[in-house]
Amino acid sequence: MIALGLEGSANKIGIGLILHPDTPNGTPTKPPVILSNLRHTYISPAGSGFLPKDTALHHRAWVVRLIKQAVRQAKVKVEDIDCICYTKGPGMGAPLQSVALAARTLSLLWGKPLVGVNHCVGHIEMGRAITAASNPVVLYVSGGNTQVIAYSAQRYRIFGETLDIAIGNCIDRFARTLLIPNDPFPGYNVEQLAKKGKHLVDLPYGVKGMDTSFSGILAAADILATKISDTLPEEERLKSEDGELITKEDLCFSLQETAYAMLVEITERAMAHVGSRQVLVVGGVGSNLRLQEMMGLMARDRGGMVFATDERFCIDNGIMIAHAGLLEYGTGVRMPFEESTCTQRFRTDEVFVGWRD
Amino acid sequence: MSPPLDPTPVDADADVDVDTDTAPLHTLPPPFNLSALTPLTQGAEALVYTTTFLTSSTHVVLKYRPPKPYRHPTLDKRLTKARLLAEARVLVKCRREGVQVPAVLGGDWEEGWLVLEFVEGGTVRGVLDGWAEGVRIMGGEEKVWALMGRVGRAVGRLHEVGVVHGDLTTSNLMVRGPSPPEGRGGGEHMQRQAQSDPEPDILDGEIVLIDFGLATQSVHEEERAVDLYVLERAFAATHPAAEHLFKEVLRAYGESFKGAKVVLRRLEDVRLRGRKRSMLG
Numbered sequence: 001m002i003a004l005g006l007e008g009s010a011n012k013i014g015i016g017l018i019l020h021p022d023t024p025n026g027t028p029t030k031p032p033v034i035l036s037n038l039r040h041t042y043i044s045p046a047g048s049g050f051l052p053k054d055t056a057l058h059h060r061a062w063v064v065r066l067i068k069q070a071v072r073q074a075k076v077k078v079e080d081i082d083c084i085c086y087t088k089g090p091g092m093g094a095p096l097q098s099v100a101l102a103a104r105t106l107s108l109l110w111g112k113p114l115v116g117v118n119h120c121v122g123h124i125e126m127g128r129a130i131t132a133a134s135n136p137v138v139l140y141v142s143g144g145n146t147q148v149i150a151y152s153a154q155r156y157r158i159f160g161e162t163l164d165i166a167i168g169n170c171i172d173r174f175a176r177t178l179l180i181p182n183d184p185f186p187g188y189n190v191e192q193l194a195k196k197g198k199h200l201v202d203l204p205y206g207v208k209g210m211d212t213s214f215s216g217i218l219a220a221a222d223i224l225a226t227k228i229s230d231t232l233p234e235e236e237r238l239k240s241e242d243g244e245l246i247t248k249e250d251l252c253f254s255l256q257e258t259a260y261a262m263l264v265e266i267t268e269r270a271m272a273h274v275g276s277r278q279v280l281v282v283g284g285v286g287s288n289l290r291l292q293e294m295m296g297l298m299a300r301d302r303g304g305m306v307f308a309t310d311e312r313f314c315i316d317n318g319i320m321i322a323h324a325g326l327l328e329y330g331t332g333v334r335m336p337f338e339e340s341t342c343t344q345r346f347r348t349d350e351v352f353v354g355w356r357d
Numbered sequence: 358m359s360p361p362l363d364p365t366p367v368d369a370d371a372d373v374d375v376d377t378d379t380a381p382l383h384t385l386p387p388p389f390n391l392s393a394l395t396p397l398t399q400g401a402e403a404l405v406y407t408t409t410f411l412t413s414s415t416h417v418v419l420k421y422r423p424p425k426p427y428r429h430p431t432l433d434k435r436l437t438k439a440r441l442l443a444e445a446r447v448l449v450k451c452r453r454e455g456v457q458v459p460a461v462l463g464g465d466w467e468e469g470w471l472v473l474e475f476v477e478g479g480t481v482r483g484v485l486d487g488w489a490e491g492v493r494i495m496g497g498e499e500k501v502w503a504l505m506g507r508v509g510r511a512v513g514r515l516h517e518v519g520v521v522h523g524d525l526t527t528s529n530l531m532v533r534g535p536s537p538p539e540g541r542g543g544g545e546h547m548q549r550q551a552q553s554d555p556e557p558d559i560l561d562g563e564i565v566l567i568d569f570g571l572a573t574q575s576v577h578e579e580e581r582a583v584d585l586y587v588l589e590r591a592f593a594a595t596h597p598a599a600e601h602l603f604k605e606v607l608r609a610y611g612e613s614f615k616g617a618k619v620v621l622r623r624l625e626d627v628r629l630r631g632r633k634r635s636m637l638g
Contacts, residue, residue: 150594152594152597153597153598155597157593157594157597158590158594159590159591159594163583163630200429200431200432202435205432205436207571208523208524208571208583208587209523209524209525209526209571209587209591210524210587210590210591211587257428257429257432258432261425261427261428261429261432264427264428265401265402268401268402269400269401269402269524271401272398272399272400272401273401273526273528273591273595274595293427294427294428295427297425297426297427298425298426298427300426301423301425301426302399
């Protein structure tokens, strides 16, 4: 079976085609084959975020081009495609709508059934498919989501999550404060700066059980950022214990060290709680090498291991939507055309996972 | 992606019900050494052992917080010290106020260890897992409901004295079980009940709250409500089949102390704050 996947819940539009070879009774028995995986990102100027309206415009401008190119690159004919999968949510309203509209148009034009996919489940399923992790604790970290998830009884259950803003949002907004460019993405640039940081400045550490909070850290980091400006007289500028001036590299370093330690801690607590030794990191922030390294050190101490993917699959993409959608389609679930809506709020645990034992 | 790691050898006479074949070896600070310790569990923060302390017949739990290699050393020291001290202070306070918690027998915040009274019994989690798997428990569902009531009252009592647990899960709620026959023999008597096979009469046991590693002293309804919310979510995620029982926890909590009703109202707000909830209406 072949599916076309359309993703556009945030500032990336992703189109992908996936093949599930050999699917007796709809259940794939072999690893999926990625036929094409294209993405285009809307990048806003440094110091600003991506607004829903502009992002939707971007997606509308790119969707046709990307679909044409993806189908051509996959070397499939329209007749070969079994279903069209799109992101039903969660995400930003306007970008979601623009992509759902494209999916519905194609569905009518080509006479193909639609599958609405939960974005988070897309990330989890793609991560599992790429890394072959069988039943891991999943840390899902991105610009809009921060969740610790484990599978149990036909649902991806949320054990812990952020109580306010997502980790990626925290980092992106701090990048805006420091006027760090958004190209290729803010988290990448913060990661590069953090490599040059030396001094750890105190930031709040917000862990409540398996939940986290990042808004206080962002507020504290933003305040510290005002104290490192070189327009300030030297005696008013922030210094380390040994009297060295704190740099923006130090702030990026401190933010990463503190925030990622929180993420590793809640993941470890979930692992201890459910008795699992595998961790799978998915979502855009999951491509951060320092986070992967920290997670690996934690897993090692527990006699376990960490699974992660690179930016092709970590960062939002169409292929994950196609993959998760096709898994659901294989179980015989059909979405009536009238129900092919999208929604900004769509919890990971609302999805009935009929394709797993 | 990191490669799988070789299992690290561990103390050979560690014969408890936790998986020890791949448990990592840690060197413990004096006066402890691994030969006299029996691993009990590896929590998220701490390695927990049973051992004896001060006298050879005082059976205790040793909670050791090893340095976390993933954490920046400065941050790690800060957190270990703050948490260990907070935990000890909260436990002492609870004890003074008559809340059922393990007693503190000793500790060192620089080295990261705390010695606590050993609590006989099993976890609420084990009891519920057994119940969900259809293990016939004498007294049936009524006893489980009564147990849930005791959980609610225990959490209520904790909040009443001004302590918020911070990590309420069913693994951190113990049910005091029957004492072993006489004297306190070898380690085999000291083991927790196998999680899926609780002794029937454990259902009548008293609730003891454990693991105060994230506890804080607070009387704010917000923090109390978040405490309940954490438990509610852990409950729903761990025991899908027993989710309806949580109503009883909340009912008993609501009647347990003067400010409890206000906390339950606040809990409704906290639930709505969870991210990406479906909006109805």
